[in-house]
Amino acid sequence: MKVAIIGAGAIARRAHLPAWKGLPGVELACIVDVDEENAKKVAQEFQVESHTDKIQTVLNDASIDILDICSPTPTHHNILLDCIDSGKHIICEKPLTDSLEKSIDIYEKLKTKTNRAKLSLIYNWRYQDNIRQSLIRRLQIKPFGELITVHGIAFSRIPVGWTPNMWLYNKAAVLYDFTPHLIDAVQWLVDKPVESVYAYAREFTENAKFLSSAQLVVKYENGPTAFLDTSWDINSNQFNIDLYGDCAHLHIDLKRDRFSEFHGGLTLLDEIREFSRKMKNVATGIINKNISTMSAAT
């Protein structure tokens, strides 16, 4: 398979290109970037044979099978329209576009295409090993009961160390970063249509009017309510989802790709402590010959 990368910025260099290089049977055919010097530099770094500043070059190249769109979110809409017309398979970084209207436009365009090419979005949190295998298996084997409420957290640092590219510090900002991953992971776990969404957000500073924190309240049809919290302002690297059902509580740590299960609001350690406390009271009652102390323990 031959792949062309569209957009040679941080996510392409740090994630997509190393991943493609590690896959057998894949050839990186071309790097496309509006900055031709950058395209050339990245092509040299990853030993890709060609580079260009014109998307049309790769759209017209019949040998290329997959277009991997790694460009800034505000550019996705126009690039996707051209890529869909090309008939090639498309992988696109999240989020799809920077507005609901543009995303619907892409969806409508996809409905009209007659070829079998696929469009895939980078919502990779749902593919982490433990999430994909163990959690799903657990949900299938043991009744979780009715899912009542979901709490999701995506807290990270403002990503100035990730990329100096200023497109990210504009308008929706934090909503371009980990928020789409959180929304998609919860959506995938809940697996019900959305009935309504309320959102609250704050700007980074008076002089930096991009969103740096947002809280979303998502009501699912015949399903739970999800409270999703995403922020660049809180100094805490956390990506968690808590599913609270009437039979269990599942705590999912997406950063470490693991989950824990709780019942009755107590952890195993809490239960051990509770048991120890009771036994201590029993022993105290026996030593002091105090029946009321022993009774209180049970």
Add this chain to the structure above:
Amino acid sequence: MPVRNIANVAVIEGTYSTLDEHIIRLFALTQGAGIGSNDSVAIKINMCDARHPETGTITHPVFLGSLLRYLRENYSNLDIYVVESDATVVLADEFIKWFGYMPVLEKWGAKWHNLSRNGIVDVKIEGNYLKSVPVPKLLTKTKLLSLSKLKTNSLSKITCSLKNQFGCLPMRQKSIFHDHLSEVIVDANLAMKPVFSIVDGIIAMGGAKGPSFGTPLQANMVLAGSDPVGVDAACAKIIGFKARSVKHIRLAEMAGLGKITHKLVGDKVRPVDFELDPVMRLQNFIADKVKKIMRKSSRTGWRKENR
């Protein structure tokens, strides 16, 4: 110039709202900043991360405003630049706008200058690690005034006046020097020694996660002096370290940059607990060593991000 046997370090108690009056006392106690009315001055502020000034991480715009006001009122023709450089997590040209500094600069007729973007001069030194230091051109034509914060630092124990000049190095990826940080701090000061150092400890930072993610502390103090080594020694003592246990302070004295032995003049400030958690420090020390080993063994670096 002969180095005095003892450094005079002024300390005053104050808050951001009373700073205008207290800053006058600060300069009076230190007998001036070693600048003349027709000089050109570069004030090196601290914008080490994208964190709000109220967290104690970066220079507070109110403090900068008070300092600029004092300079304008007392040095009539002073040509003033406010400077900082880009770094791994610093977009200096953006931060100067984001955190409200530009109106302050405009009000007091100071000019913003990004040290990473306006040319360098290689200055030869007899350094601990570097044999030459890339000095931003502006700093070869101006007197440097260091305006830093009173903070702990997980790598260098403290980050006050001397460390502020490390931030004058123009390259963005300054973390390449982290393995020899103390030595490079001294080398940076050999090439770019400040004539006057002010350390803002009104909102200081403690804990083991400085200089960006430590605990903000309302310490309500400001230190200043013309000897950056003496100032840092005073800061170290206030934070809870023996000055000679801080490697870059010790090396700076040995390099002739100043004197550790100092005399505090001014207010008697109340002690502040800088939360030097020994367990956390040990944890950071081990993590730092592991990172160094992993960096050396990996071509692309140890950190993998997946956004």
